Amino acid sequence: MATVAANIGMMDGAYFVGRNEILAWINATLQLNLTRVEEAASGAVHCQMMDMTHTGVVPMHKVNFDAKTEYEMIQNYKVLQEVFTKLKIEKHIEVNKLIKGRPLDNLEFLQWMKRYCDSVNGGITNENYNPAERRCKGGKERNPKGYQKGSKSLQANNVPTLSSVDGAGLNISGPKQAQVSALSGVGNSEAQIQALSEQIAELKVSVSHSQKERDFYFGKLRDIEILCQAPELDVLPVATAIRKILYAADNKDSALVEAQAIISRLPDTGAELEYRSN
Incomplete structure (x- = not known):
């Protein structure tokens, strides 16, 4: 397995796979509903990718899909590192960067993970693998996006409903209507900011790969120049x-x-x- 991992260099086509394709692959193979690559920052998704690829190697009972704090996320990455060591995979995990939820760092690691999994299983999904069942603990499926539950609940409690704004829940006018409109505007602005942030992250990935490719070919030309000067x-x-x-x-x-x-x-x-x- 170490040979497979070692052959995945920065110029590999894996690092040109887009964010949407990565998310679609994760959601389809692990039966999840991720919308952003940084939602995999806890390390639980990576552990299950390895469990899907090497069934029985990952101690899934140690994987915390509800990890919210950095300490809990680090524990997941410790499990992942132990699996890498067991399989003799020589891949350094930038834990401190990944747990910060930075889109670029998480995208690159997910690109590597996909390339590795495809190299091992030939890009064919194991039909006998039940990802939802493997995430279960005590008969109850854990939430892979659990660290977002708190923020969503908080948002739901802070946004007034029709019945809380108006006793009958039918007529809204005057200052109350303006308040609801303002809240709606804030929601739209946040969605636009999120969309722009994702676009910026994709552009950064594209620029990063272009620079690496440029440096690669420039190095080749420089070697030719030195040879001709002999x-x-x-x-x-x-x-x-x-x-x-x-x-x-x-x-x-x-x-x-x-x-x-x-x-x-x-x-x-x-x-x-x-x-x-x-």
Whole structure:
């Protein structure tokens, strides 16, 4: 299993999987209803992913799906780390970043988890695996999004209903109507802020991957440049042609034509290289 994990590098296609696809996969395979990647920050979802992939390896009775505090979340990640150690998976878990609920950090780790699970099971869901049953404790299913229950209940208690605003629950007017409208406006603003925050998170992920890809290919070009500057190759027409392309500022097509012209004047480039090596 360690080999599978080691092969998942930052340039792997796994890190280009979008947030919506990740959430759809989690919800479908684990029978959940996550709407944001940061809802998996407690580590419970990751534990169940490993339980789905390696049934019987994860001590599910130790996984707290109602984890709300950082201490409780850390306990879940300890379970996950123990599973990684048991399976000899060499993957460092950035626990301090994940439990903060940062979208980018959680998305990247979920992308890695999906890639790992697909590598092990070939992308095929185990039809005999019952995720809801595995989350059960004492015959009662625990809530994987439990840390949100408190905030939702609090919000429900603070927003007045029709009957609390007006005794008959029918007529609302004057200042009371304005209060309800104001509360509705606040709700819409919060939804817009949340949507924009998610878009920003996705853009950050996209920029991060683009920068990594840019650095990867820049490093390749730099290696080629260094090779062409070696004393034994510097004077070769082939090296001159390559540098012509590397150092082209604007008209790339023109540089390619000039480089091809340099190569075409050589009777046999391979023979020349062999001659110089001897």
